[in-house]
Amino acid sequence: MPDFPTSVQLFAGTASLELGKRIATHYGQHLGPLQVRRFSDGEIYPQLVSNIQGAHVCLIQSTYPPADNLVELLLTIDAARRAQARHITLVVPYLGYMRQDKAHHAGSPVGAQLQALLLVAAGAEQLITCDLHTPTIANFFACPVQHLSSVDVFLPYIQSLQLSALAFVAPDAGSRLRVQPYAEHFNAPLIIGTKQRNVPNEVATLQLQGDVRGKHAIIIDDIIDTGNTICEAAQELKLQGALTVRALCTHPLLSGKAYETLAASTLDEVVVTDTIPLRQHSPQIKVCSVAPLLSSALQSIC
Numbered sequence: 001m002p003d004f005p006t007s008v009q010l011f012a013g014t015a016s017l018e019l020g021k022r023i024a025t026h027y028g029q030h031l032g033p034l035q036v037r038r039f040s041d042g043e044i045y046p047q048l049v050s051n052i053q054g055a056h057v058c059l060i061q062s063t064y065p066p067a068d069n070l071v072e073l074l075l076t077i078d079a080a081r082r083a084q085a086r087h088i089t090l091v092v093p094y095l096g097y098m099r100q101d102k103a104h105h106a107g108s109p110v111g112a113q114l115q116a117l118l119l120v121a122a123g124a125e126q127l128i129t130c131d132l133h134t135p136t137i138a139n140f141f142a143c144p145v146q147h148l149s150s151v152d153v154f155l156p157y158i159q160s161l162q163l164s165a166l167a168f169v170a171p172d173a174g175s176r177l178r179v180q181p182y183a184e185h186f187n188a189p190l191i192i193g194t195k196q197r198n199v200p201n202e203v204a205t206l207q208l209q210g211d212v213r214g215k216h217a218i219i220i221d222d223i224i225d226t227g228n229t230i231c232e233a234a235q236e237l238k239l240q241g242a243l244t245v246r247a248l249c250t251h252p253l254l255s256g257k258a259y260e261t262l263a264a265s266t267l268d269e270v271v272v273t274d275t276i277p278l279r280q281h282s283p284q285i286k287v288c289s290v291a292p293l294l295s296s297a298l299q300s301i302c
């Protein structure tokens, strides 16, 4: 029997439809038909409408809140498995619950691990994702994980600014490794922050170590949620003499009053990717797409 090549079919869930279309365009395909209906009570009912028997199915969906986005993905994986897809690859540009990467206190959950268990139990065979909160989250998945970095997206952007006298800022110790490649690439100083939180999202104290006088400061972070971290850091950087302050953050959750918080801040520019769609347009926020990065990763495996 000749071994026919497995056809690849891409599908995007409702949380990542626009990004899914961009990925598919770079990949050189159209998205396959995925119909997501709801029962009257809100229960989700996704259906892969084309014949996927024997195909390599790639499902694109970020799992930012609401949790329905995760449930929709789980149900779609189940649908693909039952329809006899040969392989199931997930493209989850933003992996929700990833800030719960360890049990911080007795009685707290490890949400990232639970999500990994659920996705693999549903039938995921490999995962492509971007900027995990900590790289060790990849180990929660009992399947291969391609962990991509937005360095490949943000470096060319910073280069295009043609700024001299740069300084790169890690707003907390956890983001030091994320910022280091930028500082090394531009041979620029690395400013390390010490952030203390008493409750999630509220910044109790933020101190920055390093000299930013006369420099263009660039804060690098994985997530903007309320915006409090980058706005506090920007204020401190300007107080310490930074000429301009930009924040380059991969995942724009931008919850609650984040847009207002950013608009009222001293930040000169905020650059994010499209792993999560923006709720509203803002002249202060620029979007660099991760679609070429994700599409190349897909091309390397199918």
Ligand code: R5P
Pocket (backbone or CB within 6 Å): 171, 172, 174, 175, 201, 202, 221, 222, 223, 224, 225, 226, 227, 228, 229, 230
């Ligand atoms: C925290 O460890 C993350 O890396 C981000 O700094 C954090 O999630 C940002 O949250 P917020 O925008 O609410 O300060």
